[in-house]
Each structure stands twice: as C-alpha cells, then as structure tokens.
Amino acid sequence: MNKMLPFSKPSIGTREVQEVFKTLTSGWLTTGKKVNLFETKFAEWVGARFAVATSSATAALHISLQALGIGEKDEIMTPSFTFISTVNIITLLGAKPIFVDIHPETWNLDESLIEKKITSKTKAIIPMHYAGRACQMKPIYEVAKKYGLKVIDDAAHALGTYDDGKHIGSGSDLAIYSFHPNKNITTGEGGMIVSNDEAFIEKLRPYAFHGILREAWKRTQAKHLAYDVEAPGFKYNMMDLQASLGLHQLDRLPVFLKKRKRLSRLYERFLKNDPNLLLQEGGEWGNHSRNLFPVVLKTERIQKSREEIMEALKQENISVGVHWPAAHTCTYYRENLKNKDKLPHTEYVASRVISLPLFPDLKATEVNRVCKTLKKIVGSVSRERVA
Ligand SMILES: Cc1ncc(COP(=O)(O)O)c(C=O)c1O
Known part of the structure; x- marks a missing residue:
C-alpha cells in the first residue's frame, strides 16, 4: 500500500534550519533585525516600496482595514468564494461584505x-x-479610481503571480500575503502587508504592536524605554524566529514556483479532457503561481457526492483539501447576512471543488497516481500516462 500522500507539505532546507538555530541561540527571538531584513527583501521581491510583517495574513488584513478606518455601515466588496478570514474581519469591524460572483x-x-x-x-x-x-x-483599478475605492489584494496564494507583467499587489493600495505552511513560502505562521503609500504604512505599523509609536519616545529624548500610543493596537508582530525561515524560503521561491508550475501542467495534461472534472483556467505561465491545484467534481454526472469521492481518495491514501465553502452559505452568514444576491458560479464551484496534492517536493509519479486514482473513482477511463 502507498504511504499517505499529504495535500500540502512545506519544503524546509538546511539553510532555514541553521538560521532558526542561530536565532534560537542568539539571545533575540522576537521582532528584530531579521524581521526588518525580511520586510525589505519581501518588498523588493514584490516590487513595492514598503512591507510590514505580521503574525498572519488575517492579522494583516485586520490592521489594514483598521488603518483605513473601515467600520460601521461601510461596505467591502469581495467574492463569497474566499477564505472565511476576510469575511470575518470585515464583519468583526462592523462593516458589511458585499459578495461578487466568480468568473x-x-x-x-x-x-x-x-x-x-x-x-x-x-x-x-x-x-x-x-x-x-x-x-x-x-x-x-479603473472602477476603483472612478468611485474612489481602495484596492486591497488578498494575495495569500499569489506570491509569484503577475498580471500584465507586474507582481500582484505592487500596483494596488495595499496587498496582504500569508506564510501559513501550505502557502508558496512559509514562516510557520505569518503574514505581510505591502504598500507604496508611506503615510499609510506609518499609520498602520503601530497597529501590529499595541499601537506603540516607537519613534515618539525618541522624539521626547527619553533616556529609558518609554512609548506613546495614539490609537490602541493589537499584538500581531512577526518574530525573528519566523523571519529566519522566511528569509531563506524567499531565496528558494523561484525554484518552488518552477516546480509547482511543472506539476500543475502535469495534472492539467492528465485531467484536462475528463468529462467528469472541470479545471480552473490556468492562463499564462506567469499569471498563476499554482499555490493550489483545485478540481471541480461534476457530481451531477458522477453520481457520487464530494464527500464520497474524498473518502474514496482517503482509502487510497491520498489526502485532499476543500478550498472553500462559499462564505454566504456558512451558518453565521446565512443567518445574519441574509445575502440576496445570486451567486450561481460561486455556489456551483464551492460545493464541488477539491484541492489535489501540490507542493514543491511532490513527485511526478505521485501526480500520476493521484490522477489515475481520481479517474477511477469518478468513473472516467484512463488512457493517458503521465511522466
Ligand atoms: C485566500 C486566503 N486569504 C487569507 C488567508 C489567511 O491567511 P492566514 O492563515 O495567514 O491568516 C488564507 C489562509 O489560508 C487564504 O487562503
């Protein structure tokens, strides 16, 4: 029997391990020089002027919306087919998510x-x-400019994604990224905000650390550590321990992306013409960083539920993910938001999608095994061979 194939697995090299070890024995574990360097290198990678590291992308979005002054009665447009953190943060700030259907x-x-x-x-x-x-x-951007709206990229999956030759997030008001272990690079947990707007970054940064203005106590020329707070903040800072991972993961990102893209092309070759499956339109090499390989199961044809198919894959030692249920169908939002907008494509995809195993160290033979097993389970005949 094959070993259980995970749906995602971080690739941690010896340089990451050595850097973490150095940090552990340096006497400085929390936010310091390594976070600072990670922010600088990250901003360069993305092509933005500034970056602020946080404890997660959820935290990054929270303080971004807080710094933009989002609150009661404001409306924020987002897909319902997104991770629930976005919808939760909008809601927790007293604003209302307005759902746009997907393409x-x-x-x-x-x-x-x-x-x-x-x-x-x-x-x-x-x-x-x-x-x-x-x-x-x-x-x-055109519609945002016309109505004076901010554009905030949720680029949690999109590190290494380009649109029109520009890295996602570099041309927006701000963007957030995630370094959760199933993302394109990891710091264990972690997030980043990038922006080209210096005044916004200055306003936002203290929200990640209790609202403390570090510069203020310098201006008062206090000899001992003192601080000032102009607005209460959170405890969302990234640690040097996490940045130790991030610095080397970022160096390895080009290789990770190449592997993710090659493996995704293999999946596509094998699954593209399967009448029981629907694949996401892949686009060009550059405009898809391939953080996930999602597949829609045409359950109306297959005569099996998604749960049955996932269970059958599990029996074959293949683990898959679900990204995600539509937010407006989750109990809290169904009962409280009472969305009346029609979201037919969202509902079709979100109720049928699964994410197949995809990570840099996945082997072509494993992609082959996943495809053959999936085709067998959904009742498609396998004629091709991959790898
Ligand atoms: C699209 C998207 N946005 C935001 C997040 C939140 O990221 P984090 O777990 O770093 O808070 C995730 C996490 O999976 C995500 O997939």
Whole structure:
C-alpha cells in the first residue's frame, strides 16, 4: 500500500534550519533585525516600496482595514468564494461584505460585476487571486479610481503571480500575503502587508504592536524605554524566529514556483479532457503561481457526492483539501447576512471543488497516481500516462 500522500507539505532546507538555530541561540527571538531584513527583501521581491510583517495574513488584513478606518455601515466588496478570514474581519469591524460572483473559468471574482454593486457606502474591493491565478487588475483599478475605492489584494496564494507583467499587489493600495505552511513560502505562521503609500504604512505599523509609536519616545529624548500610543493596537508582530525561515524560503521561491508550475501542467495534461472534472483556467505561465491545484467534481454526472469521492481518495491514501465553502452559505452568514444576491458560479464551484496534492517536493509519479486514482473513482477511463 502507498504511504499517505499529504495535500500540502512545506519544503524546509538546511539553510532555514541553521538560521532558526542561530536565532534560537542568539539571545533575540522576537521582532528584530531579521524581521526588518525580511520586510525589505519581501518588498523588493514584490516590487513595492514598503512591507510590514505580521503574525498572519488575517492579522494583516485586520490592521489594514483598521488603518483605513473601515467600520460601521461601510461596505467591502469581495467574492463569497474566499477564505472565511476576510469575511470575518470585515464583519468583526462592523462593516458589511458585499459578495461578487466568480468568473466561471478563472474562479476569481468577475470584474464585470463590480460596478453594479457599488453604493455610497462602498469603501474597498478585496480581489482574491484564487489558487494563485491572477485577477485581471486593470478593470478593477479603473472602477476603483472612478468611485474612489481602495484596492486591497488578498494575495495569500499569489506570491509569484503577475498580471500584465507586474507582481500582484505592487500596483494596488495595499496587498496582504500569508506564510501559513501550505502557502508558496512559509514562516510557520505569518503574514505581510505591502504598500507604496508611506503615510499609510506609518499609520498602520503601530497597529501590529499595541499601537506603540516607537519613534515618539525618541522624539521626547527619553533616556529609558518609554512609548506613546495614539490609537490602541493589537499584538500581531512577526518574530525573528519566523523571519529566519522566511528569509531563506524567499531565496528558494523561484525554484518552488518552477516546480509547482511543472506539476500543475502535469495534472492539467492528465485531467484536462475528463468529462467528469472541470479545471480552473490556468492562463499564462506567469499569471498563476499554482499555490493550489483545485478540481471541480461534476457530481451531477458522477453520481457520487464530494464527500464520497474524498473518502474514496482517503482509502487510497491520498489526502485532499476543500478550498472553500462559499462564505454566504456558512451558518453565521446565512443567518445574519441574509445575502440576496445570486451567486450561481460561486455556489456551483464551492460545493464541488477539491484541492489535489501540490507542493514543491511532490513527485511526478505521485501526480500520476493521484490522477489515475481520481479517474477511477469518478468513473472516467484512463488512457493517458503521465511522466
Ligand atoms: C485566500 C486566503 N486569504 C487569507 C488567508 C489567511 O491567511 P492566514 O492563515 O495567514 O491568516 C488564507 C489562509 O489560508 C487564504 O487562503
């Protein structure tokens, strides 16, 4: 019997391990020089002027919306087919998520539907680049400019994704990234905010650390450690321990991306023409960082539920993920938000999608095994061979 194949697995090299060890024995574990260097290198990678490291992408979004002054009665546009953290943060701040349906091919929010949903309360758009596939940013920027809205990329999957030759997030008001272990690079847990707006970054940074203004106590020329707080903040800082991983993961990102893309092309070759499956439109080499390899199971044809198919894969020692149920169908939002907008593509994809194993150290033979097993389970005949 084959060993259990995980759906995701971080690739941690000896340089990461050595750097973490050095940090552990250095006497300085929390936010310090390594976080600072990671922020600088990350901003360079993305092509943005500034970066602020946080304890997660959820924390990054929380303080970003806080610094933008989002609150009661504001409306924020986002797909319902997104990770629940975005919808939770909007809601916890007292604002209202307004859901835009997804495009039937890319499974990203459909840019053409945004303008119709804008009201006098709309403050921002949060495009999420699903699985690493770039949204088309030009029409989003145009509509945002026309109505004075902020564009905040949820680029949790999109490190290494380009649209129109520019890295996702570099041309927006701000962008957030995640370093959870199933993302394109990991710091264990962690997140980052990038922006080109210096005033915004200055306002935002203290929110990650209790609202403490580090510069203020310097200005008062206090001899001992003192601080000032102009607005209460959170405890969302990244540690040097985490940045020790991130620095080397970032160096290895080009190799990770190449492997993810090659493996995804293999999946596509094998699964593309299967009448029981629907694949996300892959686009060009550069505009999809391939953080996930999602597949829609056409359960209306297969005559098996998604749960049955997932269970059958598990019996064959293949683990898969579900990214994600549509937010408006989760109990809290169904009962409290009472969304009346029609989201047919969201509901179709979200109720049928699974994510197949994909990570840099996955082998071509393992992709082959996953495809053959999936085809057998969904009742498709396998004629091709991969690798
Ligand atoms: C699209 C998306 N946005 C945001 C997040 C939140 O990231 P984090 O776990 O770093 O808070 C995730 C996490 O999986 C995600 O997939």
